[in-house]
Amino acid sequence: MQAVAILSFWAPLLIVIAFVLVALTAYGYRRRGRSDFKEGTDQTKVFLSGEDEPEEGMLHVRAHNMYWGFFEAMKQYYGPTVRAHSGIINDYLIWLLGLTAVVGVALFAAGMF
Numbered sequence: 001m002q003a004v005a006i007l008s009f010w011a012p013l014l015i016v017i018a019f020v021l022v023a024l025t026a027y028g029y030r031r032r033g034r035s036d037f038k039e040g041t042d043q044t045k046v047f048l049s050g051e052d053e054p055e056e057g058m059l060h061v062r063a064h065n066m067y068w069g070f071f072e073a074m075k076q077y078y079g080p081t082v083r084a085h086s087g088i089i090n091d092y093l094i095w096l097l098g099l100t101a102v103v104g105v106a107l108f109a110a111g112m113f
Contacts, residue, residue, distance in 0.1 A: 037043060046053050065071065071078060
């Protein structure tokens with residue numbers, strides 16, 4: 001029992017010491033950064049393999065939904081499940097309570113509860 005009492009005293013202290021050491025190490029790495037960095041120059045431009053950055057409207061890849069192929073392939077499954085979801089939290093809680101009751105009855109009948 002003596003080991004548990006010592007551990008309960010030292011564990012928070014060791015966590016605080018480890019946090020301070022990690023913070024000091026991170027600060028040390030941060031201070032090693034370059035001091036000649038200038039905001040608003042070519043240093044801040046995104047490197048795209050030597051190509052110029054496209055204008056703002058061309059950066060966005062237009063698509064209806066990035067998971068379109070997945071949903072199209074699983075349409076037979078997702079069609080009925082989407083209709084079952086109303087978005088009302090009360091409906092989800094009723095399903096949760098009903099499922100919990102069914103699992104509880106099954107565990108009770110199996111003698112595990």
